[in-house]
Amino acid sequence: MNNSNNNNKILEIKELKREFRMGTEIVRALKGVSFDVSPGEFVTIMGSSGSGKTTLLNVLGCLDKPSDGTYLLDGVNIGQLSRDELARLRNRKIGFVFQAYNLLARTSALENVELPLFYNSALTASDRRERAIKALEAVKLAERLDHMPNQLSGGQQQRVAIARALVNEPVMILADEATGNLDTRTSYEIMALLQELNQNGKTIVFVTHEPDIAAFSSRTVMLRDGRVIKDSKNENIKSARQALADLPVTDDY
């Protein structure tokens, strides 16, 4: 890409500020956040509620624009883009995974995964299908193509959602409390899947408030009151697969 910089960062955030006007009061949710994410990193963004975590997530996901400061996503400055250009960017460069899965009801897993591709007119119907099947294979749901969301467990639904996030081959997967609705075992399963994707080169940004989950990532950015208070590499990455194996069997009932 022409406008990417030399370091080839996925995310470059400098002095990012976001303010909201609530009546006469101005709420400053982000007060100058700066950090970069390189390709292949697995970053967790942590913080308690009110830390600006959600606001940052919205900006990172190109759903919202910063009030001040710059945000380059894969070299593109999103501050200058229109609503439609942001939509296009979300379609091509970001894969969202939500806490509540957000699958379309009464729609098969395959069609749910195909959904982002419908908004990319360059693709034909057979391209769409092929890529969606590949994405579902990557999350080990190749046998569940025609299942409706209500025929799938929570973990399976989240895996469909991850496949949907993968299908457009984004530069970054942006997960928002993606294990928040799942029990420990299923959470670990999802984390194991994300770790596997990460090992295959996917950049993952995972927003959470659970320190437990952050242990599986390669780096943690801690937010408090709209500022970064800690940004550290995780020297001792926990393996989700191992954690899964260590879970007591009595957890199953």
Place this chain on the structure above:
Amino acid sequence: MNFFNLIRIALRALQRNKLRAFLTMLGIIIGVGAVIAMVAIGQGSKQSIQDQLSSMGSNMITIRPNSNSTVGGGARLDATNLQTLKLEDVQAIERQAKFITAVSPQVSGRGQAISGALNWPTSIQGVAPNYLDIRDWELKDGVPFSDNDVKAASKVCLIGQTVVENLFSAGESPVGKTIRFNKIPFKVIGVLSEKGENAFGQDQDDIILAPYSTVQKRILAIPYIQNIYAAALDENSSAQATAEVSEILRTAHKLKATDDDDFTVRTQAELINTFSSTSQLLTVLLAAIAGISLVVGGIGIMNIMYVSVTERTKEIGLRMSIGARGIDILLQFLIEAILISITGGIIGIILGITASRLITVFLSWPTLVSESSIVLSFLVCTVTGVFFGYYPAVKASRLDPIEALRYE
């Protein structure tokens, strides 16, 4: 984003809610079906009245004595008892009128017709030979009577099918037989072709035609005539013919400029117009009532689309987060609304045509499904879809993806 993708997205969204889509459609189905069936009833009755009136001869002109003119002490008389029309009037019209091709006097009386052991109450009409041309009537069998029969006041007659059926046994040819009308023997020389009922439900086949001179002298014993029938050159010249006939009759009756006409001239075209405009009004009325249900159907679409936008807020948020632009969302909802209304429209058209057929078959009402009503109602329901689907679609497209995603 290509258009084909949007149609597929909209179709899938509708498939997810089949029952709701169908119920929404129902408003349009009933609306369009009602418009088509109602217009078909209106048009059908208009057409059948028009056909029947023109089958009576669309260039026919009828001249009757005016019942407003009074005799003696001011008592008004029934038109048939008025004696203002004379044979001389017929001759005057025959000689002078340029827009009239044929003219015939007419007198009529009721009585009992008898043939052998059978009898039948019917009416006899005394006319000139060219009355058949004026009325556009034909003979099925035999020959018409001639001017010589008129001069000689011959006792010959032509009879209608109803009379044939009641006076003769099946298969028996009446031509050459003699029937008696009010005890006067008439030789049947011809049988009129069947004409069925006229627009007012009268049996047009229950008739005996005889030379007017015979009826005047031998049946009614009157010197005057009751009506004059004439044929204008063609339908378009009937107005000129009417004016001309009025002028000739006023002169013949020696009316002063201040006097009212003592006769009435009516054209068939006038009659057709009167009935046409009545049934046109009926059509408009029926269509308006049906149109209201179409509008109600449209409001139904709007209502459901609004509910749908609210209910699917989270879906909209998701679609936006994975790359749908505002315009994509707007078009999706608009296409959903249009698909609902067009599908409903097509089903409604089929329903309307079927209903019209059933009405004709079971109620024997004439119906006429016009192409214009199909095209029009189809256009109306498409426009309805766009119009009532637009605002909900705009509402959907303007949602903030962040809030839409968090909507519970």
